[in-house]
Amino acid sequence: DAGVTQSPTHLIKTRGQQVTLRCSPKSGHDTVSWYQQALGQGPQFIFQYYEEEERQRGNFPDRFSGHQFPNYSSELNVNALLLGDSALYLCASSRGGQGDTQYFGPGTRLTVL
Amino acid sequence: QKEVEQDPGPLSVPEGAIVSLNCTYSNSAFQYFMWYRQYSRKGPELLMYTYSSGNKEDGRFTAQVDKSSKYISLFIRDSQPSDSATYLCAARDNYGQNFVFGPGTRLSVLP
Numbered sequence: 001d002a003g004v005t006q007s008p009t010h011l012i013k014t015r016g017q018q019v020t021l022r023c024s025p026k027s028g029h030d031t032v033s034w035y036q037q038a039l040g041q042g043p044q045f046i047f048q049y050y051e052e053e054e055r056q057r058g059n060f061p062d063r064f065s066g067h068q069f070p071n072y073s074s075e076l077n078v079n080a081l082l083l084g085d086s087a088l089y090l091c092a093s094s095r096g097g098q099g100d101t102q103y104f105g106p107g108t109r110l111t112v113l
Numbered sequence: 114q115k116e117v118e119q120d121p122g123p124l125s126v127p128e129g130a131i132v133s134l135n136c137t138y139s140n141s142a143f144q145y146f147m148w149y150r151q152y153s154r155k156g157p158e159l160l161m162y163t164y165s166s167g168n169k170e171d172g173r174f175t176a177q178v179d180k181s182s183k184y185i186s187l188f189i190r191d192s193q194p195s196d197s198a199t200y201l202c203a204a205r206d207n208y209g210q211n212f213v214f215g216p217g218t219r220l221s222v223l224p
Contacts, residue, residue: 033211042201042214043157056211090156102212104156
């Protein structure tokens with residue numbers, strides 16, 4: 001049973017560029033949440049997708065957008081990258097849209113130069 | 114005031130010690146509480162999941178929730194060097210879709 005997978009593992013971008021991160025949820029899960037984790041901090045909620053719609057959003061600007069596909073996989077897009085966007089981006093999956101027990105992927109480490 | 118607070122540590126203990134990790138929270142609507150373990154440069158791994166107040170035990174790990182004092186604890190018995198990691202507590206209410214995380218406590222178990 002595959003767990004949550006994320007790609008790519010690492011990414012280096014320059015300021016102003018755009019980036020797309022990808023996530024496949026755990027088998028049987030239909031809900032995907034995205035978090036940003038800065039070094040030495042706990043994960044901060046970006047948004048959650050369920051039934052291909054954004055259900056809830058944290059305190060992140062519109063530069064952060066997402067999408068969920070019919071197979072429940074998801075993408076996180078960040079436009080106009082800033083140095084402060086450098087972080088570990090985590091995807092978590094759960095069942096039923098209730099945010100229940102969330103299982104995390106290994107993360108994508110984004111470095112913005 | 115952050116909604117979930119933890120002492121960031123680092124906390125160093127000798128192998129075999131009992132470890133106590135703690136969180137406090139401010140939102141009385143929180144009903145679900147989780148502990149995650151995160152190794153360096155990896156994603157968080159779910160350790161314990163509890164609903165409302167009470168205790169839950171799983172092997173060497175015991176989670177306690179005291180809603181009256183808004184206090185969450187994780188106890189690790191017979192700690193091992195492999196337990197060295199950052200421990201994150203998280204909480205949510207009945208309606209929120211996201212979990213609110215504490216900043217994590219870094220634990221080192223010395224052989």
